[in-house]
């Protein structure tokens with residue numbers, strides 16, 4: 268099974284960006300840990316980060332053709348991108364919304380996710396471990412979900 272790991276706006280700055288909130292690990296370092304865990308689970312991962320909404324949408328469309336599931340940290344787009352929401356509801360593979368920080372314990376605008384209702388599930392607040400939890404969840408459920416039933 269193949270899983271796409273998609274990170275959105277500003278996540279290329281991990282390690283330097285507000286480390287007290289997002290931690291000191293770089294995105295490359297986190298992706299290495301995800302790759303190792305994926306190997307343990309017998310999964311293959313492809314990694315992608317972009318700051319632009321359209322590029323994230325294109326990658327979700329591509330995931331529908333090439334992957335069995337998606338781990339998506341859309342960054343701030345989570346809170347207002349109806350275009351990313353529509354892209355998720357247009358594809359038939361499970362998408363797990365993932366955040367490093369606990370978005371419910373921060374500013375009010377972060378508590379609202381416009382993509383959560385069309386995602387399979389949401390993981391937030393466990394730092395980089397959230398990506399590994401999402402991977403474990405997808406290893407259990409990807410391939411078993413019929414999104415047409417929702």
Ligand code: DQA
Pocket residue numbers: 276277278340341342343344345365366367368369370377
């Ligand atoms: C984030 C939370 C978002 O509110 C924020 O805009 C980010 C990162 C997280 O991983 O905690 O860029 O998605």
